[in-house]
Amino acid sequence: MDTTTRTAADAAVATSAIKKVAVRLVPFVALMFFINYLDRTAIGFAAPNGMNEDLGLSAAQFGFASGVFFIGYILLEVPSNLALHRFGARKWLARIMVSWGIVAALFTWVQNFEQLAFLRFMLGVAEAGFFPGAILFLSLWVPAAYRGKILALFYLAQPLTTVIGAPLAGLLIQQDGAFLGLEGWRFMFLGVAIPAIVVGIIAWFTLKDRPSDAKWLTPTEQVWLTDALATEKAATEAKQHTASVRQAFGSGRVWALSFIYFGFIYGLYALAFFLPTIIDGFQTQSGVEFDVFQKGLITAIPYIPAAIALWLWSRDASRRGLRTWHIAGPAIAGAVSIPVALFAGSPVLTIAIISITAMAIFAALPNFWTLPTQFLTGAAAAAGVALINTIGNIAGFSAPFLTGAVHDWTGGYEVPMFLVGGFMLLSAVLMIVLARRGRVQVAHGDAHGVDVASVESDASTELVEPGDRDSVEVPR
Numbered sequence: 001m002d003t004t005t006r007t008a009a010d011a012a013v014a015t016s017a018i019k020k021v022a023v024r025l026v027p028f029v030a031l032m033f034f035i036n037y038l039d040r041t042a043i044g045f046a047a048p049n050g051m052n053e054d055l056g057l058s059a060a061q062f063g064f065a066s067g068v069f070f071i072g073y074i075l076l077e078v079p080s081n082l083a084l085h086r087f088g089a090r091k092w093l094a095r096i097m098v099s100w101g102i103v104a105a106l107f108t109w110v111q112n113f114e115q116l117a118f119l120r121f122m123l124g125v126a127e128a129g130f131f132p133g134a135i136l137f138l139s140l141w142v143p144a145a146y147r148g149k150i151l152a153l154f155y156l157a158q159p160l161t162t163v164i165g166a167p168l169a170g171l172l173i174q175q176d177g178a179f180l181g182l183e184g185w186r187f188m189f190l191g192v193a194i195p196a197i198v199v200g201i202i203a204w205f206t207l208k209d210r211p212s213d214a215k216w217l218t219p220t221e222q223v224w225l226t227d228a229l230a231t232e233k234a235a236t237e238a239k240q241h242t243a244s245v246r247q248a249f250g251s252g253r254v255w256a257l258s259f260i261y262f263g264f265i266y267g268l269y270a271l272a273f274f275l276p277t278i279i280d281g282f283q284t285q286s287g288v289e290f291d292v293f294q295k296g297l298i299t300a301i302p303y304i305p306a307a308i309a310l311w312l313w314s315r316d317a318s319r320r321g322l323r324t325w326h327i328a329g330p331a332i333a334g335a336v337s338i339p340v341a342l343f344a345g346s347p348v349l350t351i352a353i354i355s356i357t358a359m360a361i362f363a364a365l366p367n368f369w370t371l372p373t374q375f376l377t378g379a380a381a382a383a384g385v386a387l388i389n390t391i392g393n394i395a396g397f398s399a400p401f402l403t404g405a406v407h408d409w410t411g412g413y414e415v416p417m418f419l420v421g422g423f424m425l426l427s428a429v430l431m432i433v434l435a436r437r438g439r440v441q442v443a444h445g446d447a448h449g450v451d452v453a454s455v456e457s458d459a460s461t462e463l464v465e466p467g468d469r470d471s472v473e474v475p476r
Contacts, residue, residue, distance in 0.1 A: 010224070013220050013221055013224045014224060014228075016218075016221055017211075017217060017221040017224055017225050018142065018146050018150075020216060020217060020221065021141055021142060021150065021225075022149075022150060022153060024214075024216050025138075025141065025207075025214075026138070026150055026153045026154055027153075028203070028206060028207070029134055029137065029138065029154060029207075030153065030154050030156065030157040031157070031199060032093065032097060032130075032134065032199060032200075032203065033130075033131070033134060033154060033155075033157040033158065033161075034157040034158075034160065034161050034164075034165075035097070035192075035195050035196050035199060036097075036100070036127065036130055036131070036196075037157070037158050037161040037165075038161050038165040038169075038192050039100060039101075039104045039123070039127075039192055039193060039196055040069060040123065040127065041161070041162075041165075041272045042104075042107075042169060042188065042189060042192050043062075043065065043066055043107075043120070044066070044272055044275070045166065045169040045170070045173065045185075045188065045296070045299075046173070046185040046188060046189065047062050048295075049173050049184065049185050049292055049295075050173075050183055050184060050185045051185045054183065054185075055110070055111075055112055055113055055116060056112075056113070057113055057116075058404075058408060059404040059405075059407050059408050060401075060404045060405045060407075060408045061113050061404075062400075062404055063400040063401045063402070063403055063404020063405060063407075064117060064400075064401050064404070065113065065116045065117045065120050066120070066269075066400035066401070066404075067396065067397035067398065067399070067400040067401040068117050068120050068121050068124070068397065069120045069121065069123055069124040069127075069396065069397070070124055070393050070394065070396035070397035071121060071124060071397060072121045072122060072123070072124030072125035072126075072128065073124035073125070073127060073128050073390075073393055073396070074124075074128075074390050074393060074394060074397075075125070075128070076125055076128035076129065077128050077129055077132065077386045077387075077389060077390040077393070078383055078386040078387060078390060079128075079129075080092070080096070080128045080129025080130075080133070080386070081129045081132050081133055081136065081382045081383065081385065081386035082379065082382050082383060082386075083129070084129060084133045084136065084137075084382065085136075085379055085382035088209040089133060089136075089137040089140075089207060089209055090203065090204065090207040090208060090209050091204065092129070092133060093130065093133055093134065093137065093200075093203055093207065094200045094201070094203040094204040094207070095200070096126065096127065096128075096129060096130045096133070096200070097130070097196050097197070097199060097200025097203060098196070098197050098200035098201065099126040099127075100123060100126035100127045100130075100196055101193050101194065101195075101196030101197035101198075101200060102126075102193075102197065103119060103122050103123045103126045104123060104189065104192065104193035104196060105189070105190055105193035105194065105197075106119055107119055107186075107189035107190075107193070108182065108186045108187070108189050108190040108193075109186070110186075129386065131389055132382075132385040132386040132388075132389040134154070135151070135154075135369055135385055135389075136381055136382055136385050137207075138150055138151065138154060139381070140210070140229070141210075141211060141225070141229075143225075143228045143229060143232055144232060144370070144374055147370050148314055148317055148318045148322070148366065148367060148370045149314065149315070149318055151314075151366045151369050151370060152310060152311055152314030152315070152366040154366075155310060155314075155362070155365055155366040155369075156307055156310060156311065158362065158365075159303040159304075159306040159307040159310060159358065159362050160303070160307055161303075162272070162299060162300050162302075162303040163300045163303045163304055163307065164300075165192075166295075166296040166297070166299040166300040166303075167293060167296040167297050167300060168192075168296070169188050169192070169296055170291075170292040170293040170294075170295060170296030170297070171293055171296075172184065172187055172188035172191040172192070173185055173187070173188045173292045174291070174292050174293060175187050184292070210226070211225035211226050211229075212226055233377050249383065249384075249387065251384065253375065254372070254376070254384045254387055254388060255387075255391070256430065256434055257368075257371060257372060257388050258387060258388045258390075258391035258392060259391065259426075259427075259430060260327075260368070260427045260430050260431055260434075261368065261388055261389070261391065261392030261427075262391060262392045262394065262395045262423065262427070263331065263395070263423040263424045263425075263426050263427030263428075263430075264331065264334075264361055264364060264365060264368070264392070264424065264427055265392045265393055265395040265396055265399070266395035266398065266399045266419075266420060266423040266424070267334050267338060267357065267361050267399075267420050267423065267424045268361050268399075269395065269396045269399040269400060270338075270399040270400065270403050270416070270417070270420045271302075271338070271354070271357060271358065271361070271420075275299055275302070275354065278350075278413065279295055279298050279299055279347075282298075282347040282350075298351065301351050301355065302351060302354045302355040302357070302358040302359075303358055303362075305355050305358070305359050306355070306358035306359045306361070306362040306363075307362070308359075309359035309360075309362060309363045310359075310362040310363055310365075310366060313326065313330070313363035313364075313367070314363075314366045314367060317367045322367055322370060322371075324431055324432060324435040326363075326364070326367045327364045327367055327368050327431050328427075328428045328431040328432050328435075329364075329428075330359075330360035330361065330363045330364035331360070331364060331424050331425070331427040331428035331431065332424075332425065332428045333356060333357075333359075333360040334356075334357050334360035334361055334421075334424045335421040335422070335424035335425035335428060336421065337353050337354075337356040337357045337360065338353075338354070338357045338417050338420050338421050338424070339414075339417045339418045339420070339421040340353055341353035341354050341357065341417070342413060342414050342417050360424075361424075372384055372385050372388055395423070399420070402416065402419065403416040403419075403420075406419070
């Protein structure tokens with residue numbers, strides 16, 4: 001077989017293998033993420049629809065209960081991801097889902113603030129490791145040149161959680177007294193918890209830990225994926241020497257990416273937990289009464305353009321090669337738009353500006369997550385991805401807690417939203433500064449249909465300047 005024929009054959013196998021992964025594996029993992037995000041943000045739907053009143057919660061107490069989830073989450077994030085690396089994704093991700101589903105169901109019978117805070121903490125303990133584990137799992141299936149598109153497909157689950165989940169939560173809340181006499185918000189908690197248990201059990205039998213175990217791949221496709229991933233891993237280890245847990249924890253690149261991620265997550269959770277409450281305030285502003293389902297539909301509005309922006313922005317990054325502005329640009333847009341929304345003057349304009357914020361956050365995140373696994377392998381990848389997610393998710397605690405506390409202190413959302421904008425602006429500044437510190441080698445063009453050799457050469461976006469092992473380097 002001549003070189004041209006061999007290259008064409010490799011391209012055909014690559015295309016077929018990646019398409020099968022995108023169709024057979026990614027939607028199921030995305031469904032798991034959908035349920036994950038819905039369960040952790042369900043408290044935001046419950047709060048203005050009876051929970052805060054029934055439990056006698058202040059804004060600060062609601063903010064604390066929302067955020068304390070991340071204390072348990074943070075404590076076990078890295079150990080959980082290392083356990084996933086040791087025991088395999090199939091068993092560990094399934095175990096996580098069943099665990100959080102059981103805890104989530106207990107919210108149905110919560111009676112006071114103390115119980116609510118305890119269960120939120122335990123939900124964080126149960127969910128710890130799922131998101132970085134899912135990112136790591138997908139990275140172990142897909143070579144770097146294709147990873148941006150695959151992660152974009154996976155990340156679509158997050159905005160779609162609100163697009164679909166907010167109206168769904170509204171419908172469940174409307175079933176007040178329909179099941180065992182439960183209040184609507186209690187029934188909603190039960191309704192979103194059960195799928196986690198069911199899908200977790202299915203995951204045990206559906207997921208595979210490596211391409212060589214997947215019967216839905218042909219032997220040729222299994223060999224191509226296995227060889228491409230092994231070659232990429234060996235090249236990364238030889239060039240970067242970042243394969244141990246200790247090296248991951250001592251890497252300046254990992255810590256810098258952690259703080260960049262912090263700003264995005266601060267904006268994301270301030271939006272997720274308090275948007276339903278802000279929308280509830282539209283009733284007073286406009287003099288119109290919304291039912292629970294209508295509130296869910298309004299909550300979903302910003303996330304529809306966010307899902308579209310996520311996909312188009314990720315496709316652009318795949319075609320052009322990842323540039324600094326693919327991450328810094330959205331951070332700036334979010335930093336400006338979220339405080340501006342407070343002065344819009346009408347519900348329609350407010351939702352339009354908040355939609356820009358949601359588009360900015362979700363456009364950046366899939367591109368951001370292609371960076372760590374370009375210089376981390378093995379146990380270092382498990383620890384490094386978990387550490388980035390852990391530090392970033394400190395914002396998951398601080399955003400709702402500070403937003404609620406500062407709201408109670410100032411009597412409005414102006415100062416809290418300026419804080420959100422400030423943290424997102426800090427992410428943009430860090431991204432720009434770090435990119436300018438080092439030499440840049442960018443992956444050119446779309447990886448669709450390329451052969452193994454071009455995957456190896458084009459996908460290895462350089463993240464560190466030789467001689468400066470602590471500098472973060474990203475594409476310009």
